[in-house]
Amino acid sequence: MKAVVVENLKYRYPSTERLALSGVSFEVEQGEFIGIIGKNLAGKSTLCEALVGLVPHFYKGAYGGRVVVDGVEVLSSSVSELARHIGIVFQNPFTQITAAKLTVYEEVAFGLENLGFQREEMVKRIDYALKLLGLYAYKDRNPFELSGGQMQRLAIASIIAMKPSIIVLDEPTSQLDPLGSEEVFRAVQSLSKEGITIIMVEQKMEKIAQYADKIILMNEGHLVDFGAPEEVFSRPDLESYGVEPPVFTTIAKSLGIKDNKTGLYPVTLEQVRRLMIGESHRS
Amino acid sequence: MARVLSLYVETNTFVQRLDPMVKLLYILVAVLISFIILPFRWVGAAFIVLSCLALLYARVFARVVPLLGFSFLILVSIVIIQGLFMPGNKTPAISIFGLTFYKEGLLYALTLCIRVLDVLLAFALLVLTTRPSDLIQSLVKRGLSPRFGYVLSSALQVIPQMMSQVDSIMDAQRSRGLETEGSLWVRLKAFLPLIGPVVMSSLLETRERAMALEVRGFSASGKKTFLYERESSTLDRVLQWALIVVLILSVVLRFVLV
Numbered sequence A: 001m002k003a004v005v006v007e008n009l010k011y012r013y014p015s016t017e018r019l020a021l022s023g024v025s026f027e028v029e030q031g032e033f034i035g036i037i038g039k040n041l042a043g044k045s046t047l048c049e050a051l052v053g054l055v056p057h058f059y060k061g062a063y064g065g066r067v068v069v070d071g072v073e074v075l076s077s078s079v080s081e082l083a084r085h086i087g088i089v090f091q092n093p094f095t096q097i098t099a100a101k102l103t104v105y106e107e108v109a110f111g112l113e114n115l116g117f118q119r120e121e122m123v124k125r126i127d128y129a130l131k132l133l134g135l136y137a138y139k140d141r142n143p144f145e146l147s148g149g150q151m152q153r154l155a156i157a158s159i160i161a162m163k164p165s166i167i168v169l170d171e172p173t174s175q176l177d178p179l180g181s182e183e184v185f186r187a188v189q190s191l192s193k194e195g196i197t198i199i200m201v202e203q204k205m206e207k208i209a210q211y212a213d214k215i216i217l218m219n220e221g222h223l224v225d226f227g228a229p230e231e232v233f234s235r236p237d238l239e240s241y242g243v244e245p246p247v248f249t250t251i252a253k254s255l256g257i258k259d260n261k262t263g264l265y266p267v268t269l270e271q272v273r274r275l276m277i278g279e280s281h282r283s
Numbered sequence B: 001m002a003r004v005l006s007l008y009v010e011t012n013t014f015v016q017r018l019d020p021m022v023k024l025l026y027i028l029v030a031v032l033i034s035f036i037i038l039p040f041r042w043v044g045a046a047f048i049v050l051s052c053l054a055l056l057y058a059r060v061f062a063r064v065v066p067l068l069g070f071s072f073l074i075l076v077s078i079v080i081i082q083g084l085f086m087p088g089n090k091t092p093a094i095s096i097f098g099l100t101f102y103k104e105g106l107l108y109a110l111t112l113c114i115r116v117l118d119v120l121l122a123f124a125l126l127v128l129t130t131r132p133s134d135l136i137q138s139l140v141k142r143g144l145s146p147r148f149g150y151v152l153s154s155a156l157q158v159i160p161q162m163m164s165q166v167d168s169i170m171d172a173q174r175s176r177g178l179e180t181e182g183s184l185w186v187r188l189k190a191f192l193p194l195i196g197p198v199v200m201s202s203l204l205e206t207r208e209r210a211m212a213l214e215v216r217g218f219s220a221s222g223k224k225t226f227l228y229e230r231e232s233s234t235l236d237r238v239l240q241w242a243l244i245v246v247l248i249l250s251v252v253l254r255f256v257l258v
Helices: A044-052 A104-114 A119-132 A148-160 A178-193 A205-211 A229-233 A247-255 A269-282 B020-037 B041-057 B061-085 B103-129 B132-141 B146-175 B184-214 B234-257
Strands: A004-012 A021-028 A033-037 A062-069 A086-089 A166-170 A197-201 A214-219 A222-227 B092-096 B099-102
Touching (some): A044 A062, A044 A214, A178 A205, A205 A247, B061 B099
């Protein structure tokens, strides 16, 4: 079974004219790490919200096409029902704290309480999630006393505890300092290792090139490209979509370093290094 | 620093550990009996003594004093007005500075004062010795809508957060030269550039938080569970029944007396 199937998805927010998403189709395999890139207002966040059911259930508006997540059709399900299959982490760590709970431990329990899990199962899942995200030491703190990076990891832990098979992250590091971002990236990597399907919107191209199996390039509500990072970042028209390739790709392009077999430019430091060593061996 | 709006004092005596519902029941009993069922001054006074003893035992009596100080002003005005001007005043009691206080009015004022203190102390017992989240959880468990419960418990943390946000917006505006101190007119002029950003950011935050709650199953239709299930202790049950018995006895007593 595919983790995510999107077929010809069209969506317009209420009282707007423009389609926020028009004719988007793609499929994601279980366990894949998908990066979504594109300039502002390209429809990245709307796409994320469409996967978890906030589009259309939270916003209403005009909806067409089909989204199937973990075998569940989004349109005929509810956001709460989908929460068992797919979770989302937003940009602002601060607003993802429920504010109804006084400790980190209880905060993670919030979603489990809502879904009616038994106490023993809750404790097991909370411990697992807090340890995976490296927050177990802070379990008795007030959530608002955490740093930005810790708060964002708490938001991820709260989602992980509900054991969705897919996690969507909508620019989770955009409001964090470099240290906090690094914490979150490491956390996301460990989730990926656990076999969870990850769909992540991110502006830091070096990071996304390093981690993602495939990249979705969005522009004005359309899906422009869906492929391996090397393919997407080697596109000559990339800048016209408002996207800067990773700095390694830019350097490689100007130096003419590319993989001769595929004709694609490298996207990570490691790939650049391998290609350059290869060159020097041949010469 | 995270702040929570709450008067709860953590001294961890048995009063703190009691089921919040027992304390709610105590308020109900204290008010019902001394207001309606047995409206005698000594009954009200007995409840005042009982509440004071419980507050002393819970080591939170020091926190009640400011509450009493605040109500003192109202009580004094009740005594003056009723003592001087109650329509049924006949028997003069004392004269001070040529003002005559009447016995009927003073007694009525005493009844009112006892009732005010009775209610105040019974509520103080609940508020000072109960963690707000425990109270809300036990209400939700007994059928209060979880949505309303969330509104109550989040307000306790969101309001202090908003206040610190107001502080930082105030600092930001001041650093751009906005005058926030001085005459009333200056303060009024400063109000708009301060309140605008606060309201806007609160609205945005509320929408984001609503989405974050939704994706964590906030509107799930099934039955909710609780991480910390509070087992009611023997003491809880004994006190609960004792209060119910007292309530029934007082009703019986009322019919015997009348």
